[in-house]
Amino acid sequence: MKLNYIKPLACLSIIASVSLFSCHGNSNSTATTAAADTLTKATAQKGVDMTDQDSETYLLPSPLQIASIFKNSGLTYEPGVTAPFKDAGQFNSQFEQALNMGIFSADLSYCILNKQTDDAIKYLNIVKALSDKLGFGSVFESNSFLKRFQANINNPDSLASLIAELQMQTDTYLENNKQKYIGVIAFAGAWVESMNIGGTVYEKGKSSSVSSRISEQMNILEGLEKLLKKYNASDSHIAGLVTDLNTIKAAYDEFAEVKSYNPDGEQPIILTAEHVSQLGVMVKTLRSKFIAA
């Protein structure tokens, strides 16, 4: 019976492969746009249901990308700005473990991109230990991740690729095990830590490019809050986390440059130095609360 599949399958594979050669280009033709507009209008007339209960409607970036964005904007390495090394055993609840795994993941990314390999290994070990506690340490075992990390320790580009691969495997694991809320809590930790690093280093040089990056990160906060609210029932601590993050968001929304910003523009908001500092203080306070757990 299975043999009957082989020829059609081979043909299908070849046809599909050949078609892949031609599918890398963008499809921006007027005809495509017109067809899509027609479809959108047609479905609207039929009464399209907007459903989002069963799928994510917002994508969160990886901590590595946030670290990369800050680095590309001129954010330099500053000793002592990352979180103190801790034993994973200090974090008891799943919430604390996930939150701090995010914090240490952000520190790991910051160290890798700034060639701080000794610290990177220490942070990697903490992230691994917290992953074990959260039940998905197995992603580190696949593809000999730790060995490959050690083997490429002097090559930041290779390490960044490995971290990205680890992120993908972790995301898949959490999806398949109905634990996406853990990833969202971890991202909250990573976001706060990244903002803390960005804000602290900004104070040294007051770079406007870092300032615009900080305002871009604030855009993520809105999506993060939406996702946390979606998973509110998954962990009793999530509601408090949303309240904490919303305090920062509410302060940001009151800044004059934010209120007057044209969302249709193609430039980010440039925050004043005073407002970056104000955000920095709020983020630092929240981060202290997280790592004190």
Place this chain on the structure above:
Amino acid sequence: MIKHTILALLFLTMLAPSAIGQSYEYCDTKTLKDSCKNYLDHPYHYDASNIILVTLEKKAQMKEVEIPMFIGESYRLIFNTYALPAGVEIHVYNKDADHSNRKELFSCNSSDATKKIYIYDTEHYHSKLFIDYLIPAGHSEGGDSAPLVQGCGVLVVGYK
């Protein structure tokens, strides 16, 4: 080119036997995502991924996914339509569905039986991108006893 051909062959060979037996209900997200990852060659790094679960209903549906973007960054969006029911349209816009003046940047659909992976490389800065999945109405024949038509769409995002 040769690498992509081999990867496509492997991918389809892995999925096809299961898909033949299970139609649209087959949704192995790991395999589907891994097949997208094969198109995240250097200089792209994995950033995020999204699974859209689809069940055809009596009425057409739309699901919208928002992706934050950052200035100066180049992104690659890889859509895997293999496990989507036929007729699902995917459109990438610069604004959400509430904006009538939004611009379509890319589109593809799940109807082509021979092409299941689509790639969109961003060209210009947008603070956000919106992915709209337009899901057609299911067949009315068979009433409530008709089997559910389900599937999933996979999106993997990489950055340079």
